[in-house]
Amino acid sequence: MVNTRTLRRRARPAPSTRSRDAHATREGLLTSATELFAARGFDGVSVAQIAQRAGVTKALVSYHFGGKQKLYLTIMTTTFSEIVERVEQLAASSRPVPEQLREFVALVGEMATTRRPHFPAMMLREVLAGGTHLAPEVVPYLMRVLGAVRRIVEHGVRDGTLRPVDPIFTHLSLIGSLLFFFATQPFRERLASAADPPLRTRPAAEYVRHVQELIARGLAADVPASTTLRAGGARP
Amino acid sequence: MVNTRTLRRRARPAPSTRSRDAHATREGLLTSATELFAARGFDGVSVAQIAQRAGVTKALVSYHFGGKQKLYLTIMTTTFSEIVERVEQLAASSRPVPEQLREFVALVGEMATTRRPHFPAMMLREVLAGGTHLAPEVVPYLMRVLGAVRRIVEHGVRDGTLRPVDPIFTHLSLIGSLLFFFATQPFRERLASAADPPLRTRPAAEYVRHVQELIARGLAADVPASTTLRAGGARP
DNA sequence: GTCTATAGGCTGATAGAC
C-alpha cells in the first residue's frame, strides 16, 4: 500500500525536470482535498474542485494519486494512523487509569486543534458511512481506537478506580462527545460570528477540561463513606 | 412551507383516477429516501435509487415533491420538528432539573429506537455540513434543541442542583454522546454480526441508562461533607 | 398518477502535446 512516489519524494532530490516542484503539487492537492472532504464528504466534492483550490488541473489528481478514491484513502490512512498510534501508546502506558483517561481527552483535543484539525469530521463521516461502499480499509483504525479505550476502562474497573461501567458504552459516550464538539466547531463559529451582536465561542481547551471533569466525576468509583480510611485505598 | 397536497391527502378521499394509491407512492418515496439519505447523505444518493427502492420511477419524485432537494427538505423538516417540539415541551415543564435531564436522554433514546430511527444520522450529517450549501432551513431546529437543553442546565446551576457547568458545553457533550451512539448503531451491529463468533450488542436502553448515570454523577453539585444534614438540602 | 424517452449538465478518467 505504500506509495513509492511518496518515499522517493521524501528525500527531495534536485528537480530533474523543468517543473517547479512536484512535491508542492502533491502537498497542495492533499491539503485542498483534506479540507474539502472533511467539510462536504467524499460525494460532496468533485475532483475539479480539489484541483482548482490547489491551483492545478484535475489531471494531476490521477497522475499523483491514481484517482479520487485513492486520494481519499491516502488522506484517511495517514490521518488515522497517527491518531491511532498515539492512542495505543497511551493505553499501553502504566499510569493510573483516571490519568490515562484525562490524557486521552487531552490527546484528542490536541490533535483536533493543532496537527490534524480535520480528523474529527473525517472520522465522524466514516463511522456514519459505516465502512460500506467506501474505504473498508479504515475500519481497523476505528476498531483500534475502540480497543485502546476499552482496555483502559476495563483496567480501571478491575483495579477499582472506576465504578463498574461498560467499557464500550464508556468509549462511545466519550468519543462521541469529543468528535461532535470538534467536528461542529466551524459550524458553531460561523453561527456565533453571524449573530447580532457576534457571540464569543469559548476556546476548545475549556471543552477538554469540561469533558475531563465530567468523566472523572461520572466514572469515579463509589466511596462507601469511610472505606478510604479503613482499608487504605483500592489497590495494594 | 406546508404542502397542500399532503393536507389534502390526509383526508384520503376515494381515488379519483385509475391509479392504485398516490398516498402509498408518496409514503413509499419518503420511507425509501429517509433510509438512503440517513445512510449515505444527500450527495450519496441518486433520485433513481430512491425511486427504485420505492418501486416507482424517478419522475414521481419531481411530481410529488418538486425535486430531490425539496424531498430532502421535507424529510428534514417533518423529522426535526417532531423532535424539537417534544424537547421544548420537556424544557418548559416544572419538574426538577436532574429529572428533566434524565428525561431528555430517555426522549432522544425513545425517538431513535422507535418513531424516528434515522434522525440521529440525519442530524449529525446536518451539523457536519454546517448548514452551508444545503438546507439552511434546518439550522433553527438545531438551535432550538440547543436552547432547550441550555435552559434546563442554566436552571439547574442557578438553583444549585447542578455544579456550575457551562450550559453549552454540557449540551454539546450530551447530544454528542447520544447522536454518535444511535447514528453508528447500524455500523456496530454489522461489525458485531460479521465477527467470528458473532458478538452480541447490548440494547440501546442500556446505553440510555449509562448516559443518564454518567451525567447525573458528572453534573451533580458538590456536597460539602455534611451540608445535607446541617442545611437541609440545596433549595429553600 | 404513472410511465417512457430524452435533454442538458456535470463527473472522473485519460490520451497526447509540450
Next chain:
DNA sequence: GTCTATCAGCCTATAGAC
C-alpha cells in the same frame, strides 16, 4: 510534470403518451 481536449457514463429534471 503539467497542461488541454475529449470521452463515456451518470446525474436531475421534464415533456408527452397513456
